[in-house]
Amino acid sequence: MKQVFTLSWTVDNSFEGVAVREFLKEHDISKASLTDIKFRGGAIEVNxxxxxxxxxxxxxxxxxVAFPPEKASESLLPRAIPLDIVYEDEYILVLNKQPNMPSIPSREHLTWSLSNAVLYYxxxxxxxxxxxxxxxLDRDTSGLxxxxxxxxVHYLFSKAQKEHEIKRVYRAFVHGKLVGKETIEAPIGRKESSIIEREVREDGQFAITHYTALRQYSSFTEVALSLETGRTHQIRVHMAYKGYPLLGDTLYGGTNHLISRQALHSYELTFFHPFLQKTLSFTAPLPPDMQKLQIVKESRFF
Incomplete structure (x- = not known):
């Protein structure tokens, strides 16, 4: 039997004499959720x-509070694809996505996506x-x-993400030799000649990327990157804009003679868990194709 998602609280002094509606509002239960609870099979109980x-x-x-059951879209089909589960509780999964897999289905990949795998799970x-x-994450980007x-739960985590409370650190390999650290602040928008490609342009959306050089090789550099914004292809666009495109990223000027996809990995993830009331942090090792780049000769650490 499938379980119903529920939340429960014990009322303390600060909410004595307050209506349930106000209590739930203070606990981030949205109006949309209350409507679902009322009309789609949920329930509110006191004692x-x-x-x-x-x-x-x-x-x-x-x-x-018992929330109404959720039903997946009929267009989303389950598929038995192995998941690399880094962490799981009753509220969330933290996954390490493999490269070469889209996050959601597309016309080209109707059943080969992370979403298909999660639904099967x-x-x-x-x-x-x-x-x-x-x-x-982009299809070819791996990681957390x-x-x-x-x-x-999605509502609460999306709210935290908009407020920059979910911290992500990426690892990448870029063409050229970099040292030190830098902040790139450059607006990003869709390239007029493409429905996929983005570029830095004056009328684009505000975007900030921070990078730190970690290790220099004969013709490329391993870098750590963090984002203050989450624009489409942000890291790829910003690094190409600075003249250091990602290895394997042929869309933005990189070459694929060392790796067949953009060398980008979501390496570290840190966030405050609103239900457990504590901060969680996870790391995922580089996948094999990026690990191979680390053994190229003629490298030096900073």
Whole structure:
């Protein structure tokens, strides 16, 4: 039997005499969620009995919210693709995505995507949800990302992401020799001649990337990068704009004689878990094709 997603609280002094509606608002239950609970099979209980949002709370009351079940889109099909699960609890998955796999289905990959794999995992483990990707990675970018197991959890993590409370550090290999560190602040927009390619342009969206050189090789450099914004292809565009395109990134001026895809990996992920009330941090080692770049001769550390 599939489980229903629920949340529960014990009312303390600060919420005595407050209506359930205000209590839930203060606990980040959105109006949309309340509408779903009311009309799509959810429930609100106080001390084990049904209650409306107008119920006035007393200290010690036990509130329980049962959210309505979620149903995946009929166009999203489950597929038995192995997942590299770095962390899991009842609220989220942290996954290490393999390279050469899109995050969501496309016309070219209707059933070969991370979302197809997650849906299959949910069905096999009786997780009553659809797929909520908190962040996505390009098809050829590997590494860490967060999947929320419920719409409300997705809402909280998306809110944290907009407020820059989810920190990601990437590793990349770029053409050329870099030293030190730099911040790139340059707006990014769609290139007029392409539906895929982006470029730095005055009318683009505000974008900031920080990079630090880690190790220099004969013709390329390993770098660590962090983002203050999350524009499409941001790292790839910014590094190409500075004259240091990613190895393997033929779309933005890189060459693929050392690696067949852009050499970009979501290496470290840190965030505050709103339900566990603590900060979690994870790292994922470089995949084999990027590890091979680290053994190229004529390198030196900084």
């Amino acid at each position: 084990g009995k049904h209650a409306t949002v107008r119920y006035i709370l007393q200290k010690g009351d036990e509130i329980k 949910y069905e096999e483990n009786n997780i009553n949800s659809t797929v909520h990707l908190v962040n996505r 990302l967060i999947v929320a197991k419920h719409r409300h």
